[in-house]
Amino acid sequence: MRAKLTPRGKDRREQLLRTSAQLFAERGYHPTSVADIVSALGVGKGVFYWYFSSKEELLAELLKAGNHELRKRQQQSIGTEGDSLRRIELGIEATLAWFADHRDHFSIIQFAATDETFAPVLARNEQIGLADTARHLKEAMADGRIADSDPDMLARAIHGVIGRLTRDYIIDRGASVAEVAELAKTFCLRGLTG
Amino acid sequence: MRAKLTPRGKDRREQLLRTSAQLFAERGYHPTSVADIVSALGVGKGVFYWYFSSKEELLAELLKAGNHELRKRQQQSIGTEGDSLRRIELGIEATLAWFADHRDHFSIIQFAATDETFAPVLARNEQIGLADTARHLKEAMADGRIADSDPDMLARAIHGVIGRLTRDYIIDRGASVAEVAELAKTFCLRGLTG
DNA sequence: CGAGGACTTGACCGGGCGGTCAAGGAATGT
DNA sequence: ACATTCCTTGACCGCCCGGTCAAGTCCTCG
Structure with a gap:
């Protein structure tokens, strides 16, 4: 988790939270991979780890x-x-x-x-x-x-x-x-x- | 799952069920690997797949x-x-x-x-x-x-x-x-x- | 316009996963 | 004793996972 986030950054973070929540609810936490999450958003994997230090931290x-x-x-x-x-x-x-x-x-x-x-x-x-x-x-x-x-x-x-x-x-x-x-x-x- | 099981085989099967249940309850299903289960029993991996066709089937x-x-x-x-x-x-x-x-x-x-x-x-x-x-x-x-x-x-x-x-x-x-x-x-x- | 920080990319890595299998040992019937 | 079936071994396989990072691109501000 970053200290400084621009408005755009905050939006991305929210997107990640929302999308992850949806996928976790649908398929479960373990069966949902970080790759699944970023691909659902159409972004690269690095985006996830820019905002969260791990999948665990996000949950x-x-x-x-x-x-x-x-x-x-x-x-x-x-x-x-x-x-x-x-x-x-x-x-x-x-x-x-x-x-x-x-x-x-x-x-x-x-x-x-x-x-x-x-x-x-x-x-x-x-x-x-x-x-x-x-x-x-x-x-x-x-x-x-x-x-x-x-x-x-x-x-x-x-x-x-x-x-x-x-x-x-x-x-x-x-x-x-x-x-x-x-x-x-x-x-x-x-x-x-x- | 095998059709024919000798008494010894039935025991093993029960052992696997009990041990798996315990590990699933303690650590969760996904975090418990088949390797964990067989190693808790001190047997080879093949034993698991002799009695169950998959981890999923066992659960x-x-x-x-x-x-x-x-x-x-x-x-x-x-x-x-x-x-x-x-x-x-x-x-x-x-x-x-x-x-x-x-x-x-x-x-x-x-x-x-x-x-x-x-x-x-x-x-x-x-x-x-x-x-x-x-x-x-x-x-x-x-x-x-x-x-x-x-x-x-x-x-x-x-x-x-x-x-x-x-x-x-x-x-x-x-x-x-x-x-x-x-x-x-x-x-x-x-x-x-x- | 240029500098610098905020953000993004995606190839890459080590490792552990579920599952396979050839080979060998133990029990049982004949 | 031998054959047959039941059971066990553990090295091995391919896959995909969470996580990293060098190399960009975008934005903002001076």
Whole structure:
């Protein structure tokens, strides 16, 4: 990664990130070669290594940037909402909406979770979102809004629901965020018994 | 894959499957070379290709066998239970218990889901378990035991919870099945509000 | 216009990959 | 003892991968 980038340079860098994300999502990280990436852009191999020191660094950058964006969106969506359960609902909606706009990123995350090189960073990223959810849960418990239970495990259960519905409906079927969010919220709050 | 295998041959084949599963789970499928596998067993490379026609075929075999075992365990656990919701609970317990005994398999499945070669088979495998869960849900709805909703989406939500808790607690922390199953069942049935 | 930094090219490299195979050893039936 | 089949060895092959770099070209600014 270079320190100084002209506007043109920044564009190229973005192009590389976008194209790589797309190819990684379609074919997977390992099966996608640097040659594939540059050839998809119609440029020479040197271009890649002008902007990134390795394929690995590019993926790390992709994960970092994506996580940053998602978190920003969640925070904007939650804003100053005071109700703890409502904050969880808003977080769910924001997450679904963001992945609907960044489908490639979901596949990339899923791969990264299985790779010993990237799993640690990914785990740290997830930890933060998990902690947020758990915080809201603790508050809701303190207020007697929900049953007392392990907030950390509940947070993971919620993220499990969201992750799965995101993959099956938002990514695979392009379903509407509202429709999925509705069921997700109901299920998380009231379970099957409704 | 050979048609005729002596007892000794069957042992070797099992050894190869076990060792590969372990290495795939630890380092990932692509980063694990056939040379790694045979060297972990202290045998020549030809042994691998005597029992499997390719690395790809071995992974496919691993997925197939694992899915078969898991399904068998679920069916045995559910047995002749008549209550639809109880069947779901028993399925949850059986799934957690099986993955507790086959941790490698979880990582392998997670990778396979991200690879375009294996995702299709995996999706078919999952489809079956999903259909089972959805069937129980429909029955429970018909009996007025749970709220009317999209059974397919609910089934995926449940599987999302189980998958996530399996990974975070059973695989990563070696937590007890009973403890995790308890929260999973409560969360799925009654949600946060308990 | 010229200098100099930003960017691009693509041939090239060492190495590791999945997969092959001729040859040889062990078990088994006859 | 011999033949036959099952299993094992490990050197070898062709390919392609990630990464390098000398030689440009393009842009900007003085």
